[in-house]
Amino acid sequence: MKILVELPTWLGDAVMTTPALEHLYTAYPDAKITLVGSFVSTEALKAHPRITRVVVDTTKTKGWRPLNVYRLAKRLGPHDLAIGFRSHVYSRLLLGLTGTKKRFLFDKNRLTVPPSRHAIHQVEKYAAFIDTVTGRRQPPGPLRLDWPKKTFSRPTLGINPGATYGSAKRWYPEKFADVAVALADRYDIVVFGGPGERDIATDIERTIEEKGVENVVNLAGETSIPELCSAIAGLDLFITGDSGPMHIAAAYRIPTVAIFGPTRYQETSQWMNEKSTIVRHDLECAPCMKRTCPLKHHACMKEIAPREVIEAANRLIRNETV
Structure with a gap:
C-alpha cells in the first residue's frame, strides 16, 4: 500500500x-x-x-x-x-x-x-x-522527532527570539538578553533563529556580551533543520516565543518557558511537555491572532517583564533539580 x-x-x-x-x-x-x-x-x-x-x-x-x-x-x-x-x-x-x-x-x-x-x-x-x-479513535500521544540529541559540554540554555508567523509574536531582544544574563552563571547560552532572524539574534548576542557575559554562541541562520532539532534536543532549558522551535522542544520534553502574546495558547501550547510553562498577560485585546499589532501598542508582549520569565525559569529549574 x-x-x-x-x-x-x-x-x-x-x-x-x-x-x-x-x-x-x-x-x-x-x-x-x-x-x-x-x-x-x-x-x-x-x-x-x-x-x-x-x-x-x-x-x-x-x-x-x-x-x-x-x-x-x-x-x-x-x-x-x-x-x-x-x-x-x-x-x-x-x-x-x-x-x-x-x-x-x-x-x-x-x-x-x-x-x-x-x-x-x-x-x-x-x-x-x-x-x-x-476509523480508529484514540487520544493523541506525545510529539515525536527522530533526530539525535546533541551533547553539550556544559548545562546549556537556548534562547529563541524569532517567530516566523509575524512580529506580533516576538518578545523583545533586550528582554531576552536580560533573561540570558540572569541565568548565565548556571548555563552556557545559545541563541537560535532562522536566516531572517540574524539581526535580532545578533542584537541579543551583543547586548549579552556588553553586560560582561562571554559564554554565548549565536547560531541564528547557521543550522539546518536537523541540526536545529538536535541542538534543541540537547538543551537543559529553553526560552522561546510561540514558534516552531517551541514545538521541537516539546517533542524532546525540554524544560521550556514559552512567552505568548497574540496567539491562542490553549490551541498551540507545548503539547504533553510536563517540563514547560507559559508566561502571558490576560488582556482584552488578546489573543488577536494578527501578524502585527492592530492597535499599535503591542501590550501583550511589551508588558511582559524579564523578571516574570526569569521567575518562571527558576521555578522550572527548582523542579528539575529537586
Missing part, C-alpha cells in the same frame, strides 16, 4: 501532526509513506523510520502555480490513499491531480469545542482528522 501525506507549511504545525501520523502508521503498518510539503516541514519529519520518500513542494517559488501543482502531482503519481493536512485550494488540486481516488483533506472548522472546554489543541484536531481516515 502507498500513502501520500501532504504536511502543513509551517514547522511548528508539522511537528504537531506527529501524534496523528503515529496513528496512521499504526493503522497501516506495511504501507510505504511519501511526505510532500515545504522544505522545513519535510526536513523536520523525514528521519522517521516509516518514511519511504520525501518530496519538497516548490510550487509557489517560480512560475504559474497551477501548472507547477500539476507537474508536482504527476511527479508524485497515484497512491492508494492521499491525505492533506492543509485546507488550501491548492492542496485539494494537488491531491486530485495525482490520480489518487481515496483522498482526505483536513478541515480546520470541522471540530467544535465541547461545552466543558475552552479550546481544542491543534494536536487534537490533527489526530481527530486522521482518526476519520483510519
Whole structure:
C-alpha cells in the first residue's frame, strides 16, 4: 500500500501532526509513506523510520502555480490513499491531480469545542482528522522527532527570539538578553533563529556580551533543520516565543518557558511537555491572532517583564533539580 501525506507549511504545525501520523502508521503498518510539503516541514519529519520518500513542494517559488501543482502531482503519481493536512485550494488540486481516488483533506472548522472546554489543541484536531481516515479513535500521544540529541559540554540554555508567523509574536531582544544574563552563571547560552532572524539574534548576542557575559554562541541562520532539532534536543532549558522551535522542544520534553502574546495558547501550547510553562498577560485585546499589532501598542508582549520569565525559569529549574 502507498500513502501520500501532504504536511502543513509551517514547522511548528508539522511537528504537531506527529501524534496523528503515529496513528496512521499504526493503522497501516506495511504501507510505504511519501511526505510532500515545504522544505522545513519535510526536513523536520523525514528521519522517521516509516518514511519511504520525501518530496519538497516548490510550487509557489517560480512560475504559474497551477501548472507547477500539476507537474508536482504527476511527479508524485497515484497512491492508494492521499491525505492533506492543509485546507488550501491548492492542496485539494494537488491531491486530485495525482490520480489518487481515496483522498482526505483536513478541515480546520470541522471540530467544535465541547461545552466543558475552552479550546481544542491543534494536536487534537490533527489526530481527530486522521482518526476519520483510519476509523480508529484514540487520544493523541506525545510529539515525536527522530533526530539525535546533541551533547553539550556544559548545562546549556537556548534562547529563541524569532517567530516566523509575524512580529506580533516576538518578545523583545533586550528582554531576552536580560533573561540570558540572569541565568548565565548556571548555563552556557545559545541563541537560535532562522536566516531572517540574524539581526535580532545578533542584537541579543551583543547586548549579552556588553553586560560582561562571554559564554554565548549565536547560531541564528547557521543550522539546518536537523541540526536545529538536535541542538534543541540537547538543551537543559529553553526560552522561546510561540514558534516552531517551541514545538521541537516539546517533542524532546525540554524544560521550556514559552512567552505568548497574540496567539491562542490553549490551541498551540507545548503539547504533553510536563517540563514547560507559559508566561502571558490576560488582556482584552488578546489573543488577536494578527501578524502585527492592530492597535499599535503591542501590550501583550511589551508588558511582559524579564523578571516574570526569569521567575518562571527558576521555578522550572527548582523542579528539575529537586
